[in-house]
Amino acid sequence: MPAILETKGLTYEYGHGTSMSKVAVDHVDLSVRQGELIGIIGHTGSGKSTLIQQLNGLLRPTAGQVLLEGRDIWAEPKKIREVRFRVGMVFQYPEYQLFEETVRADIAFGPRNMGLSGGEVEDRVRRAAEFAGLRPELLDRSPFELSGGEKRRAAIAGVIAMDPDVLVLDEPAAGLDPHGRDVLLSQIQSYHRLRQNTVLLVSHSMEDIARVAGRVLVMDHGRAAFFDRTAKVFAHGEELERMGLRVPQVTKIMDRLRRGGYPVAPGVLTLEDAIRQLAPVLRERGLLHVQ
Amino acid sequence: MFSNITLGQYIPGRSPLHRMDPRFKLGLTVAGIVLVFVANNFASLAVSAALVLTAAGISGISLRQYLKSLKGILVLILFTAALNLFYGSGEPLWQWGFLRITTGGVSNAVFIAARIVCLILLSAALTYTTSPTQLTDALERAMKPLGVFHIRVHEIAMIMTIALRFVPTLLEETDKIMSAQKARGADLESGGVFQRIRALIPILIPLFVSAFRRAYDLATAMECRCYRGGEGRTKMKVLRAARGDYLALLAAAGFAAAVALCNIFLPFLR
Secondary structure, three states, rough: EEEEEEEEEEEEEEEOOOOOOOEEEEEEEEEEHHHOOEEEEEOOOOOOOHHHHHHOOOOOOOEEEEEEEEEEOOOHHHHOOOOOOOEEEEEEOOOOOOOOOHHHHHHHHHHHOOOEEEEHHHHHHHHHHOOOOHHHHHOOHHHHHOOOOHHHHHHHHHOOOOOOEEEEEEEEOOOOOOOHHHHHHHHHHHHHHHOOOEEEEOOOHHHHHHHHOOEEEEOOOOEEEEEEHHHHHOOOOHHHOOOOOOOOOHHHHHHHHHHHOOOOOOOOOOOOHHHHHHHHHHHHHHOOOOO | OOOOOOOOOOOOOOHHHHOOOHHHHHHHHHHHHHHHHHHHOHHHHHHHHHHHHHHHHHOOOOOOHHHHHHHOOOOHHHHHHHHHHOOOOOOOEEEEEEEEEEHHHHHHHHHHHHHHHHHHHHHHHHHOOOOOHHHHHHHHHHHHHHHHHHHHHHHHHHHHHHHHHHHHHHHHHHHHHHHHHOOOOOOOOOHHHHHHHHHHHHHHHHHHHHHHHHHHHHHHHHHHEEEEEEOOOOOOOOOOOOHHHHHHHHHHHHHHHHHHHEEEEEOOOO
């Protein structure tokens, strides 16, 4: 699979050239293949947000390049808007960007900016709302009448409606209740599966990342500390904790068991996986009688 | 993109002017402005200029900073001075049609320009050394007599404090909303005037909504703490006049007397 999105020596310095300059992203090299679902984790201030804002050209890198299908996105600065249509970005608390009179019109904002025809816009809105799990009857309401969770979905639909090849989501589930988190995450997962596009998901929840991401990028002090398959990254429990990150609880327990001499694999990420691994051990000792 | 805008002009420091009681500072600045206006000849203007320069001198703020405050208004100064060149009596120096520059006009122009510069520097010395919160505290005190007319001075001061407090917050919010709309392809940089104004709608509406949300949240938080306005309310930082404040008052009185004397006895210096 060819890389759809690449960064080469990507560096961003706030206040470049002044005495207060601060390097937020430091020589990051990434290569994301078409169709991947990548998790991005890192402590607050590790450079995650600065990194992703360069992927769609909201920030222009101080040094290095962002390549979209092999082309530098800043090769023609006048065409940066087109990059933003192809690399969709859902910010934290995206519901604060809603502004139109109806949810339908708000979701249509992106597609209309793309210059699509009325029918095509309508079609995109409908599909995006469906992907985001927004009930059709909500489309004609004012976005300000919706509940918190519905607003979030409407805002996410507004980005999905541009049908981006790469979708970047910054903490999409922040502030939702546990059930809402689960549902939203499953929705993103199924959107990813159906649409077969590339998704980058920033999250503080290691459990969420462990559940959905194929590969994980760990940011630490502006650098890419790890960028590997999810299980491999979470096998570095101690290093992650030193970076102020928490590995999923189940991973931690399984890691302890493994170090205690039990025959379980490293980097166990989900409860289901843990049960699968522990069942034979327990059965062997006569501690598990049911299947 | 807004992070480089400093709110107000306050530059923290520990100079005598910084430590002065803001009520005195505000009062003396107003007095100083009056003095600059009252001065009607070059001698008295020089005295008020000396007052301004003294204040600027002890503020511990660099000369460059003061020049910066003048830069914004330079055009106005030049314009006013240029206009004044043509008004005035005395010896004509240059004439072209009905336009005539006289010695009186030149002296007028210089006088007016010097006056404006003095005013700007003086108010800059105040705003550079006084934080917005201190300034509203001082204003609250200055407006206290208005309470007689049932004007709720404390509430007005509180509104001003809150407004100042939320300026950086809302700037940050604006920045975020702009990024979010740009990510959806909002075009803020091209098109004609009307197109650009239209392009602001997706930014202004969420901004207003969020400002109201914050206002309600803040109101709730204040009520939870039993805030009920100015009556019987004490301050955490009680303003106390110190020796320096009285010294400043004395010095200002000295300058005022000097200006008055120059006005009366040296009227020909004009």
